[in-house]
Amino acid sequence: MNNKAPLYILLGAIFFGIVAGIFVYVSIKPSKIESEQLLINSTIRAEVCKRIKSEVSRFKQSPDTFKRGTLQNIINEARESVKVDLPQLPLERSIQFKDNKNLIISECRDLARGWIKIPSNFPEFYDDEIKEVGLDTISNSSNPPKALNGNSSQTKVALVIGNSSYASKPLKNPINDADDVSELLKNAGFKVTKLKNADIFDLKASIKNFEENLTKSDIGLIFYSGHGIEFKGSNYLIPVDAQLRNEQDIPRQGYDISAFSAKISRSSNKTLILILDACRNNPVFSQYRSAKEGLNQMMAPSGTIIAFSAAPGQLASDGNGRNSPYTAALLSQAKLPNKKIEDVLKDTSKKVSDETGGRQIPWYNSSLVGDFYFYK
Amino acid sequence: MDFVNKLPNFLRWFLLPFASIIAWWLVNFLGEYAAKLIIFISNPTGGWSENFFIYLLNPGISGYCAVYVAMLFAPSKRLYVAYVSGFIWIAFTVAAGVLAAATNSWPAVLACVATLVGCAIAIYEPLPDDRNEY
Numbered sequence: 227m228n229n230k231a232p233l234y235i236l237l238g239a240i241f242f243g244i245v246a247g248i249f250v251y252v253s254i255k256p257s258k259i260e261s262e263q264l265l266i267n268s269t270i271r272a273e274v275c276k277r278i279k280s281e282v283s284r285f286k287q288s289p290d291t292f293k294r295g296t297l298q299n300i301i302n303e304a305r306e307s308v309k310v311d312l313p314q315l316p317l318e319r320s321i322q323f324k325d326n327k328n329l330i331i332s333e334c335r336d337l338a339r340g341w342i343k344i345p346s347n348f349p350e351f352y353d354d355e356i357k358e359v360g361l362d363t364i365s366n367s368s369n370p371p372k373a374l375n376g377n378s379s380q381t382k383v384a385l386v387i388g389n390s391s392y393a394s395k396p397l398k399n400p401i402n403d404a405d406d407v408s409e410l411l412k413n414a415g416f417k418v419t420k421l422k423n424a425d426i427f428d429l430k431a432s433i434k435n436f437e438e439n440l441t442k443s444d445i446g447l448i449f450y451s452g453h454g455i456e457f458k459g460s461n462y463l464i465p466v467d468a469q470l471r472n473e474q475d476i477p478r479q480g481y482d483i484s485a486f487s488a489k490i491s492r493s494s495n496k497t498l499i500l501i502l503d504a505c506r507n508n509p510v511f512s513q514y515r516s517a518k519e520g521l522n523q524m525m526a527p528s529g530t531i532i533a534f535s536a537a538p539g540q541l542a543s544d545g546n547g548r549n550s551p552y553t554a555a556l557l558s559q560a561k562l563p564n565k566k567i568e569d570v571l572k573d574t575s576k577k578v579s580d581e582t583g584g585r586q587i588p589w590y591n592s593s594l595v596g597d598f599y600f601y602k
Numbered sequence: 603m604d605f606v607n608k609l610p611n612f613l614r615w616f617l618l619p620f621a622s623i624i625a626w627w628l629v630n631f632l633g634e635y636a637a638k639l640i641i642f643i644s645n646p647t648g649g650w651s652e653n654f655f656i657y658l659l660n661p662g663i664s665g666y667c668a669v670y671v672a673m674l675f676a677p678s679k680r681l682y683v684a685y686v687s688g689f690i691w692i693a694f695t696v697a698a699g700v701l702a703a704a705t706n707s708w709p710a711v712l713a714c715v716a717t718l719v720g721c722a723i724a725i726y727e728p729l730p731d732d733r734n735e736y
Contacts, residue, residue: 231685232685232726235689235692236692238689239692240692240696242696243697243699243700244697244700246693246700247696247699247704255704
């Protein structure tokens with residue numbers, strides 16, 4: 227081999243490399259339309275990630291009042307409002323967005339997963355959102371609520387609150403309601419804590435105790451009988467010592483039961499049953515602009531069932547007998563054996579509706595896993 | 603490199619391309635950390651730029667080592683091995699350089715040129731064949 231061989235090898239390799247490089251580049255180079263599409267897709271992806279991040283920040287700043295749109299809404303909004311700079315795009319041409327949802331969030335998948343795990347007052351959105359990012363519902367929920375089977379070996383705790391002696395507008399029946407419901411629950415195997423005429427300190431302390439007891443139990447039940455009020459989308463239980471002079475007093479002096487149920491749902495896998503025989507007539511607080519008569523619709527977080535004595539915005543009657551119409555109907559239905567709690571609440575609604583001529587229609591919202599029976 | 607010489611010839615031929623690639627990767631990998639160390643211990647106001655190591659020195663040495671190690675593993679015909687491995691490495695490097703230039707990644711083009719130079723030096727200085735092969 228002569229001395230020029232290395233030079234020939236070098237030049238040949240360079241020539242071959244240039245040809246190969248140009249060939250590869252031409253074969254992978256996107257067309258003008260594809261380039262525009264890639265630009266649009268990547269811009270929308272960046273916008274979706276930004277908005278998810280913003281949602282997460284909003285939740286961190288005010289978890290109790292956080293209301294969010296679905297992932298689908300965020301994606302739709304990003305598609306419509308995102309601005310893409312395409313300087314060479316002819317005016318008459320329109321660009322069709324072709325990407326799919328999974329690809330859109332592929333660049334911020336971890337963020338989206340974290341966002342989905344953020345507890346929400348809208349648990350029914352979970353499944354759709356989880357599917358949006360291609361996650362498995364079961365694997366995503368590491369701590370699902372325990373299934374109920376009415377097994378007597380399950381430990382059950384209950385907190386029963388009856389508030390009658392309000393300074394301005396006292397109620398007649400809540401104390402009786404609390405007594406009778408306590409008796410029912412004791413017979414059903416609950417470890418019952420009863421609280422009568424609770425002031426704000428008693429209310430907070432007892433609910434905190436209940437929360438601690440619930441960690442050692444499988445099922446928790448709270449029964450509340452007394453005044454309740456809705457303010458700015460949250461439902462507040464009103465203690466007997468409340469002196470509501472202005473709107474700001476409602477969150478200060480009331481107890482936000484919506485936030486409590488959401489907190490229980492996200493911090494534990496316990497089953498929670500909330501029965502609120504509240505929003506009695508004489509809503510002394512309705513003079514305030516933002517406060518509404520009756521309680522607001524409250525979605526049951528995962529593993530929770532929430533029962534109200536009246537439909538959203540309706541008033542519940544205190545009744546003329548020993549118990550309120552709702553509690554009386556509930557007591558009669560709950561004592562029946564082999565009746566699921568949903569059936570108990572349905573029949574209670576029917577009975578109350580009949581007795582009040584349709585003026586009061588109790589309702590409930592359930593995200594229970596499995597069946598629960600008071601008596602089996 | 604006694605352990606290479608002790609390997610059977612067929613194994614040396616078999617391992618040759620892998621050894622060449624590993625040498626190229628290892629020099630780049632270690633060179634990156636060596637560069638950081640040198641920058642760290644040198645005077646920050648007058649020391650070497652990290653870019654010099656990453657885009658010039660490391661690729662140049664790794665290109666040289668890739669061809670050199672291929673020659674080292676060859677039990678015979680080392681000159682031809684140098685030409686063939688050099689041809690392949692240079693062709694790959696130039697192709698990568700063309701793609702880098704097409705996407706305006708100029709630092710990567712510089713690294714490709716440095717690798718090419720390293721390979722060229724290795725081709726011009728081939729190792730002699732083992733004496734027992736004659």
